[in-house]
Amino acid sequence: MFEGQPKALYALSLANTGERFGYYTMLAVFVLFLRANFGLAHETAGLIYSTFLGFVYFLPFFGGILADKFGYGKMVTIGIFIMFFGYLFLSIPLGGGSVALACMLGALLLISTGTGLFKGNLQVMIGNLYDSPELQDKRDSAFSIFYMAINVGALFAPTAAVKIMEWAQTTLNVSVADSYHFAFAVACASLIVSIAIYYCFRSTFRHAEGGKKKAEAILNKAxxxxxxxxxxxxxxxxxxxxxxxxxxxxxxx
Structure with a gap:
């Protein structure tokens, strides 16, 4: 399964592992954060959580449309930076007032928008790596490796969130409500790692970033x-x- 795979597959998979690690770290404690920091009812917290997930899974539709026009690589790059700022805003302790609530909702909008630009388009780039005839038969195994990397990030994320919160409470003597921001900071740090991996190895997958000209060529050939x-x-x-x-x-x- 691993033999003969291009280096770009591992670079993109590791970049996605960092992004998914940050996403699931945030998601693991998010509803608890809403309850502890803002004192929201279960119903209200659940509504915010479900609305956020709805945007996360719906916005890739528009991310794909933009990628066809401007290129997959460009949308992935913009998306990961937008997500970074979303996690950064969540990691800043602003209390539990209306200003903090508005900033939190703004951060969720940034994260969902960034995810919409990043998530689906990175997968298209993985597929584009295997357009050449000598690599086409390795596409299925490549996506198996890619999703394996996603699951690795998701596996350790909840534990990381809990451990960093416990460390903040016991070592730094912060309150339970404020300790959630440390979990969001871990998500922010994981995005930095993803950005570093993406740019360090970009030369290996630049040909898969696509763009308007490539999309038109594919449509003309189809x-x-x-x-x-x-x-x-x-x-x-x-x-x-x-x-x-x-x-x-x-x-x-």
Whole structure:
């Protein structure tokens, strides 16, 4: 599975590991943070949490449209910096007043927008690495490695969030409410690592960043699918969407 894979796959996978680590670190304690810092009711905290997730999974649609016009690499770069500032704002302790609440909502908007630009377009870049005939048969195993890297980041994120909060409470004597900001700071630091990896190894995947010219070339080369093929693909997509919908509903309960 690992043999013959391009270096760019590991660079992009590690960059995504850092981003996912930060995302799941933040997500692991976010509802608890809303309750402890702002004193919100379960229903209100759940509404904010679910709305945020809705934006996270819906905005990649627009991120893809922008990437077709301006390039996948450019959108990934902009997205990761927007996410960084979102986590940075969350990591700043501003208390539990209305100003802090507004800043928190603004930070969520930044994180969801950055994720919309970053998440799907990085996966397209992974796929673009395997356009050449000699690498096409390695595309499936490449995505297995890519998602393995995602799960590694997600695996350690909740533990990291709890441990850093415990350390802040016992070593620095900060309150429970303020200790959540240290978990968000860890997410912020993980984005810095992702940015460093992305830029250090960018030369290995620059050819996969795409852009308007490449999108037009692909459209010009593509053959118009037959009506029966289109119908079969739409049915298959609907079946996948139905399964994925209920999976993520259960996952985030």
């Amino acid at each position: 053959q118009k699918p037959q009506a029966d093929d289109t119908k079969a693909r739409i049915i298959a997509l609907c079946l996948v969407f139905a399964v994925v919908l209920f999976f993520w509903m259960a996952f985030h309960q």
